[in-house]
Amino acid sequence: MRITAVEEYGLRCLLNLARAGRGKQMSISEIAESEGLSVPYASKLLSILRKAGLVQAVRGRSGGFRIARDPGEIDLYEVLFALGGPLIDPDHCQKHSGQLDQCVHTEECSVQGVLGGLAGYVQSFLAGTSLQEIVDGRPCTMARQSTAAFEISDTAHSDELRSGVVDDPAGN
Amino acid sequence: MRITAVEEYGLRCLLNLARAGRGKQMSISEIAESEGLSVPYASKLLSILRKAGLVQAVRGRSGGFRIARDPGEIDLYEVLFALGGPLIDPDHCQKHSGQLDQCVHTEECSVQGVLGGLAGYVQSFLAGTSLQEIVDGRPCTMARQSTAAFEISDTAHSDELRSGVVDDPAGN
């Protein structure tokens, strides 16, 4: 589970336009240079954002992009959904049924339950964060209350590697 | 942002052993058949779980796998971290600096801030959910309070596609 490159860079490109403001426009070159991306790559990302209705393009010699709505009216869920789709595929059980015809957990797909719960949890965070809040540098309430725990997270689990092969087959 | 195949299937394999219980063991064949996976693939997943210390292997003719600790003592964060690593790479700004030498947002990396907040938020969910809770089919409190919102999520954003090309370059 991770943030994809398209989501990361696409969000950054959009934030440039959010910082510029509702009416101002920037060219692909300006955005690409600002984020250290190649022009063709930034172009691809902005094309995705345009098709999602998040930015508007102006063609021609004095063209460029501008944000489609007020940054305060665009939430992070809409942005990440446009760039990377949903956290869990709608027809999840169809695709993840292995070699069987249908989901192996038809009676009680507990995996589906917990991952669906996670997806909803994540969405509540994303939908509660607007681009304006990110530009202003004040993450939403939910973020601040759990950031501290994340800081010490990785090391806590990284040194748990061991052989896993036991000497006692009986389990006593 | 999505759950990877290894995370999904790895978790499912581990849940089989969690359902079997602390002392019981299952062979790769049994687990593979139970989840509709090929034996070699299940073998690879269980190997990852073993190296992470989550399961123990018994070799030889009457061998198999069993869960290393009580399912109530294993949380979902540890499992997903073992199978797919952290949500955000520790040296994030080094890798995502584009063509520049250092992160383009050194003064105020607002993207890093909000995504770090998201990672912490997700972790609080995962760390608060044990395998036992999943087996019992009762998602943790955090899941239930936000599941309803997820149900109606996808359709709400899917029909926002438009051309994005405006007829009014001036923006009036």
Place this chain on the structure above:
DNA sequence: ATAATACTTTACAAAAGTGTATTGTTTTAG
């Protein structure tokens, strides 16, 4: 002992994701 069973490791092919290159279309400055 030996064969059967089960885990281990490595290698590899197919698919998806990432980023670049190229060519085309649109608009405007002159």
Place this chain on the structure above:
DNA sequence: CTAAAACAATACACTTTTGTAAAGTATTAT
């Protein structure tokens, strides 16, 4: 009208992930 500037679309190479295949190691029933 023409050339320059800027967005649009497609194709392609590269990398990572995914899943399979095959050969190897370890244990035990007989």
